[in-house]
Amino acid sequence: MGKVSDYAFINAKLRARIGIIRTETVIDDMIKAPTLSEAVAKLDGTRFSALAEIYRATGDLQQVELALVSNEIASYREVASYLEDRGKAFINVLLEKVEIDNLKNALRIWYSSAIRGHQINSRSPYIEKRLIVHPIDYDKILNASSFSQVVHSLQGTPYHDVARQFADKDFSSMGLFPLEIALDHLWFDQLGKAEAALSSEDRKIASAIFSTDVDLKNILFIVRYRFYYNISAETLDRILLPYGTIGKEAKKLGTMSDDEMMARLKRIVSYRYPEIVQEIESIRAMADDLTRQQENAMQILKIENYLARTREKEYSRLLFGNPFSIGVVLAYFFISRQQDSLIQAVLSAKYYNWEEGRIREALHI
Numbered sequence: 352m353g354k355v356s357d358y359a360f361i362n363a364k365l366r367a368r369i370g371i372i373r374t375e376t377v378i379d380d381m382i383k384a385p386t387l388s389e390a391v392a393k394l395d396g397t398r399f400s401a402l403a404e405i406y407r408a409t410g411d412l413q414q415v416e417l418a419l420v421s422n423e424i425a426s427y428r429e430v431a432s433y434l435e436d437r438g439k440a441f442i443n444v445l446l447e448k449v450e451i452d453n454l455k456n457a458l459r460i461w462y463s464s465a466i467r468g469h470q471i472n473s474r475s476p477y478i479e480k481r482l483i484v485h486p487i488d489y490d491k492i493l494n495a496s497s498f499s500q501v502v503h504s505l506q507g508t509p510y511h512d513v514a515r516q517f518a519d520k521d522f523s524s525m526g527l528f529p530l531e532i533a534l535d536h537l538w539f540d541q542l543g544k545a546e547a548a549l550s551s552e553d554r555k556i557a558s559a560i561f562s563t564d565v566d567l568k569n570i571l572f573i574v575r576y577r578f579y580y581n582i583s584a585e586t587l588d589r590i591l592l593p594y595g596t597i598g599k600e601a602k603k604l605g606t607m608s609d610d611e612m613m614a615r616l617k618r619i620v621s622y623r624y625p626e627i628v629q630e631i632e633s634i635r636a637m638a639d640d641l642t643r644q645q646e647n648a649m650q651i652l653k654i655e656n657y658l659a660r661t662r663e664k665e666y667s668r669l670l671f672g673n674p675f676s677i678g679v680v681l682a683y684f685f686i687s688r689q690q691d692s693l694i695q696a697v698l699s700a701k702y703y704n705w706e707e708g709r710i711r712e713a714l715h716i
Contacts, residue, residue: 357438357675358675358676358679358680360433361680362675362679362680364433365679366670369670369679369682369683369686372687373686375397375690377393377394377397377694378690378693380393381393381394381694381697381701382707382710386701387701394694402415402418402694405418412695412698412702413477414476414477415698416695419695420449420453420479421481424449424479426684427442430442430683437548437549438549440548441545441548441557441677444542444545446484447484447538450483450487451510451535453479453483453489454487455531456478457489457493458492458527458531460478460493461492461495462526462527464493465498465519466519466522485507485508486507487510491503491504492504497519498522501514502515502517509537509541510534513534513537514530517530517533535568539592542561546558546561549677552676553677556669556672556677556678557681559665560665560666560669562594562595563662563665564595564662565592565595565598566595566596566597566598567658567662569595569598570620570624570627570654571651571654571655572591572592573591574654588601597623600619601615601619617632624657624661627654630653630654630657631650666681666682666685666686693716696710696713696714697710697714700713
């Protein structure tokens with residue numbers, strides 16, 4: 352992988368698609384539409400026209416979201432089909448992330464039913480049940496009466512060994528959170544192995560972009576779960592992904608007291624992401640003040656917005672790098688996901704009758 356011939360065709364194809372995405376006005380047109388039905392009509396005549404047909408046939412926005420997931424899966428498969436073995440294997444690991452997110456959704460529905468006793472009939476149709484990467488019987492998961500049955504349904508997949516470390520009793524205090532984090536750890540492990548098999552140029556690009564991704568994820572873990580939800584330092588150490596600058600430095604220093612943890616986080620973050628040090632300090636200062644929870648939440652939102660912009664810059668930068676590398680592929684997947692997310696967000700906002708100004712403010716458009 353890394354030869355010009357590996358990328359010449361697919362990168363030209365993807366650059367053309369990225370150009371179309373960047374010149375499209377469909378998101379802006381949808382935001383300006385006064386009603387949901389008129390926003391849906393703006394999808395007609397675009398590459399998203401099938402979504403409009405689905406909504407008119409079902410009146411169900413979740414069916415539209417499911418169609419977007421199916422489109423994303425098809426996109427990964429198409430790109431993989433143009434690459435040789437190492438590239439194909441790497442793209443399949445990226446597709447596994449879509450599968451893990453789909454599995455998490457199924458597990459949340461199971462948890463809601465089996466552990467919480469909620470009715471799930473209206474939610475189960477919104478899981479992608481067709482093969483993504485590994486053979487998972489989602490109906491067995493959704494209908495399982497115990498977690499041991501869920502574990503059994505995952506046999507023959509990489510997720511089985513992760514799931515069998517848990518039992519029903521483990522979900523009483525923190526819900527599915529530890530299991531979901533364990534699945535995240537599994538995926539980053541798989542990603543690291545797939546990166547190692549790439550050419551030196553592609554490995555450098557993939558390592559840099561996903562190192563930033565995991566840094567951003569770890570920063571949010573720290574500010575959201577330690578300083579906002581107040582989980583223990585020991586639990587945080589198990590949650591942090593041991594990759595990227597944040598994770599590696601945190602693991603080096605080991606578990607520390609709250610004050611030491613704050614100093615550690617400030618030192619690490621100030622080197623790579625200095626713009627958010629003040630927000631992190633504010634969250635720490637307000638952690639035990641229940642009267643200021645709203646301000647605390649706003650600081651976290653500022654951090655999330657900054658991290659989102661940082662991720663966008665990193666992926667956009669790839670378009671100006673080596674045109675015959677995996678960079679354009681990664682940028683295309685990111686830009687496509689971003690567009691899909693905006694469509695979902697606008698349709699949801701229109702469903703709740705949000706005004707144009709409120710939508711633009713929420714989406715930073």
